[in-house]
Amino acid sequence: MILIDKDAWDKESSTLYSIKKQKKNGINGDRINFPKVFLLATHLSPNECDELKKNGVIDDILMKPFWLSVLVCSYRESLGIEKRQINRKKVSKLGNLLLQKRILVVDDNAVNRKVAEGVLQKYGATVTCVEGGRAALQMLKPPHNFDACFMDLQMPEMDGFEVTRQIRILENDVNEKIACGEASAEMFGDIFYWHIPILAMTADVTQASNEECKKCGMDGYVSKPFEEEQLYTAMARFFKPSSYVEAECLRFSTMASLAMEADLECNYLTRISCLGEAMLLRLV
Amino acid sequence: MDKVRLQREAAFIRSSLLDQGYLDEQFIQLEELQDNDNPNFVEEVVTLFYTDSARLIYNIDQALLSNPTDFTKLDDYMHQFKGSCSSIGAKKVKNECNGFGEYCEVQNYDGCFRTFQQIKQEYITLKKKLETYFQLLKEAAQIK
Numbered sequence: 001m002i003l004i005d006k007d008a009w010d011k012e013s014s015t016l017y018s019i020k021k022q023k024k025n026g027i028n029g030d031r032i033n034f035p036k037v038f039l040l041a042t043h044l045s046p047n048e049c050d051e052l053k054k055n056g057v058i059d060d061i062l063m064k065p066f067w068l069s070v071l072v073c074s075y076r077e078s079l080g081i082e083k084r085q086i087n088r089k090k091v092s093k094l095g096n097l098l099l100q101k102r103i104l105v106v107d108d109n110a111v112n113r114k115v116a117e118g119v120l121q122k123y124g125a126t127v128t129c130v131e132g133g134r135a136a137l138q139m140l141k142p143p144h145n146f147d148a149c150f151m152d153l154q155m156p157e158m159d160g161f162e163v164t165r166q167i168r169i170l171e172n173d174v175n176e177k178i179a180c181g182e183a184s185a186e187m188f189g190d191i192f193y194w195h196i197p198i199l200a201m202t203a204d205v206t207q208a209s210n211e212e213c214k215k216c217g218m219d220g221y222v223s224k225p226f227e228e229e230q231l232y233t234a235m236a237r238f239f240k241p242s243s244y245v246e247a248e249c250l251r252f253s254t255m256a257s258l259a260m261e262a263d264l265e266c267n268y269l270t271r272i273s274c275l276g277e278a279m280l281l282r283l284v
Numbered sequence: 285m286d287k288v289r290l291q292r293e294a295a296f297i298r299s300s301l302l303d304q305g306y307l308d309e310q311f312i313q314l315e316e317l318q319d320n321d322n323p324n325f326v327e328e329v330v331t332l333f334y335t336d337s338a339r340l341i342y343n344i345d346q347a348l349l350s351n352p353t354d355f356t357k358l359d360d361y362m363h364q365f366k367g368s369c370s371s372i373g374a375k376k377v378k379n380e381c382n383g384f385g386e387y388c389e390v391q392n393y394d395g396c397f398r399t400f401q402q403i404k405q406e407y408i409t410l411k412k413k414l415e416t417y418f419q420l421l422k423e424a425a426q427i428k
Contacts, residue, residue: 109336203367
C-alpha cells in the first residue's frame, strides 16, 4: 500500500506524478494487484473526499491521527474483502480494563456463576461468586476490597434491586459518618466515599428494568450472557484510564469540537467518532 | 479406534449441533474461555448444566402435578432453566422455553404441559449428543 499525506498530494512532484499515472494505467488493467493508495488528511469535508476519490487513484482517505485497526479495515475494504468482525483473542478488546480488578458476581444460578466467572477471569479479573443477597451484603459492607459488582436481578430470596438498595443504605451510612467526623476514613480503608459500581445482569433488557435499576442505585446493566462490547462500554465508565489515554481522549474531543464548530456534515462526524472509538479500543 | 478418527467424529457432532441450531455462538464463547489454566472448562460448565437442569426439570414436573397450579413458581423455575440454557448456548431448548413462558402468563395449563414435554425432548437430545461429543474427545485424548 502507498500512504500519501494530503500536503504532499497537493504539491507537485515526480514521484507523485508517476504514482498517479501508474495507478490510472493499473485501473485499466489489473486493479487488484496494484498497490492501494491511501490519502492521509486531518481536515476534509465529505465533498472534498468524494472529489479526491473520483479519479480512481485514491482508494480511500484516512483521517489523521489514525490507528492500526482503522488502516487494517480500510485496506481490507479496498481489497474487496467483506467487512467481517475480526475475531481476535478475547483479551484484546477489553485490554487491561479488568486486569486485577476484584469483582463480585451475585447470581443464584450455578451455571451462570461459573460462566460469568470464566469470562471475567479471562480478562484478568479476580472473581468472587455468591449465591444471593445475604451473602452479597456481607461482602459489600464497607470496608471491602471489591472494585465492582455484577448483580443478577431475578433471585428468589431477595431480588437484585432490593440487594442494591440495601448496599447503598450501608454505604450512605458510612459516608455520612465520615463526612460528619463520627468516623474516620482510616477506619474504612482510607476511602472517604463509598460507592461500588453495581451493574445488573439481565437476560431481559427492557426499558422498565433500566428505570428501576437507576432508582435503586444501580450504575447500569449488562446483558446475560456477557457481550464483550457491552461489557467494555459498561466497565470503561468506572475504571480510570491512564493519563496517556486521557491525553488522547482530549485530542480526539478537540478534533470533534473543531469539526462541530466548522459545522461539518453528519457523516464526517460519524467518521470521527468511529475513529475515536478505534482509538479508544487501541488505547485500552 | 484411531485418534484422528475420534476427533473427526467429535468435530462432526459439534458442527451439526451448531448448524442445526442446538447450540449457538455462546457455546463457542465458552470454548474460547478454555485454555491451559482451565483445560476442561466447557465440559465442567456443561456437566453443571446437566445437574442444575435435572433439578429444575424435576421441580417443574412436580409443580405441574400439584393442584392448584402455581404459575408463578412454574415461571420462576422456567426462568432459571432458560437462564442456564442461555449461558451454555443451548439455543433450541432456550427457544422452546419462550413458549412455556407465554402459556404461564395466560395461565394455560395444557399449553404449559405440552410445551414442557417438547422442552424435555429437546433437552434430552442435546444432552445425549453432548455426552457423546465429550466422550469422543476424552477417548481421543487418551490415545498416544
